[in-house]
Amino acid sequence: MKLIEKALKGIDGLDKDSMERAKKRLDSLTKPKGSLGVLEELAVKLAGIKKESMHEIKDKVIIVMAGDHGVVEEGVSAYPQEVTPQMILNFLSGGAAINVLARHAGARIVCVDVGSAADVYHESLVSKKVKRGTDNIARGPAMSREEAVRCIEAGIEVVWQEIDRGADLIGTGEMGIGNTTPSSAILAVYSERPLEELVGRGTGIGDDRLNLKLRAIKRALEINQPDPRDPVGVLAKVGGLEIGAIAGCILGAASRRVPVVIDGFISTAGALIAGRIEPRCIDYMIASHVSQEPGHGIMLRLMGLEPMIHMKMRLGEGTGAALAFNMVEAATKIIREMATFDDAGVSREIK
Numbered sequence: 001m002k003l004i005e006k007a008l009k010g011i012d013g014l015d016k017d018s019m020e021r022a023k024k025r026l027d028s029l030t031k032p033k034g035s036l037g038v039l040e041e042l043a044v045k046l047a048g049i050k051k052e053s054m055h056e057i058k059d060k061v062i063i064v065m066a067g068d069h070g071v072v073e074e075g076v077s078a079y080p081q082e083v084t085p086q087m088i089l090n091f092l093s094g095g096a097a098i099n100v101l102a103r104h105a106g107a108r109i110v111c112v113d114v115g116s117a118a119d120v121y122h123e124s125l126v127s128k129k130v131k132r133g134t135d136n137i138a139r140g141p142a143m144s145r146e147e148a149v150r151c152i153e154a155g156i157e158v159v160w161q162e163i164d165r166g167a168d169l170i171g172t173g174e175m176g177i178g179n180t181t182p183s184s185a186i187l188a189v190y191s192e193r194p195l196e197e198l199v200g201r202g203t204g205i206g207d208d209r210l211n212l213k214l215r216a217i218k219r220a221l222e223i224n225q226p227d228p229r230d231p232v233g234v235l236a237k238v239g240g241l242e243i244g245a246i247a248g249c250i251l252g253a254a255s256r257r258v259p260v261v262i263d264g265f266i267s268t269a270g271a272l273i274a275g276r277i278e279p280r281c282i283d284y285m286i287a288s289h290v291s292q293e294p295g296h297g298i299m300l301r302l303m304g305l306e307p308m309i310h311m312k313m314r315l316g317e318g319t320g321a322a323l324a325f326n327m328v329e330a331a332t333k334i335i336r337e338m339a340t341f342d343d344a345g346v347s348r349e350i351k
């Protein structure tokens, strides 16, 4: 059986009994009912994912998927393409923002080359190269359907390997100069809103490049005619290699009942594809932050996800996910470590 089919077969709904038990336990703890807000919602969701109301997180991992984009030749980014391999090496030597925030969260990082245009060598780099960057979506499809499937399968393979090594909380991350362009194109396939509301300044482009970016996306949609009912086709036509791998990572995590914290705009484009392939995987997603990219909030709402953090960030790499790890872990500690009214001899609510 193909890896993708195997993953899809493994995705089941949340466990309602464990969620009920978690709710009961939270209501027995020394606090007014519901007073820890989203922390309590998280604890209940995690119980449903793990089929266990009091589980502990032991091994947090950020998976950074890297890929390049042929559409950069349209002038859509503020930075040159060589930044992608340069940043991969920066991740591997520990100097990028994600390294700092992952260390801060006590998480490890796995960096995967799914499609950088350049050859990158490092002993710690996971090489799953499907293609040396996508083709220019303003002129034709990003990749073939077969390549799109391979990206998704690369994501499944990597996340399953990490789960086998002990990972019990996954965060998505990415690096790819130009990747806000395919992310906006994917969003445009699924949103009725005008393109101007779905396209932002990415790495910080000015008005001239923003116009080139809008034109490139318009052309990409006209030429490729992506069909929203065919998410793998959408990925192949207007997507990205790392975006497909993120989708695979999410499907793979859901199939093993491991929660996956979604980072920013590009990660959420991957999540959108995953959620269209198998809607049940949305239950396994935790939205970390809302990016400054104007389309990000729209994307999250399309999946009914609410971000926890509003920090005006727009870096990607998994930085928002790493920050949110702290909150996810806090939720598991609340339910495990707080005293109950009975334990602490605290009087209950007046009936």
Ligand SMILES: O=C(O)c1ccc[n+]([C@@H]2O[C@H](COP(=O)([O-])O)[C@@H](O)[C@H]2O)c1
Pocket: 076, 077, 078, 079, 174, 175, 176, 177, 178, 179, 180, 181, 201, 202, 203, 204, 205, 263, 264, 265, 266, 267, 291, 292, 293, 296, 313, 314, 315, 316, 317
């Ligand atoms: O995650 C986000 O919300 C986000 C928003 C804007 C930019 N980025 C990062 O910036 C790069 C893409 O920006 P651009 O302008 O080259 O399309 C890519 O490496 C992303 O990781 C990330």
Ligand SMILES: Cc1cc2nc[nH]c2cc1C
Pocket: 079, 083, 087, 174, 175, 176, 203, 315, 316, 317
């Ligand atoms: C330096 C740099 C770091 C990044 N990290 C994610 N996207 C990025 C884009 C640039 C330009």
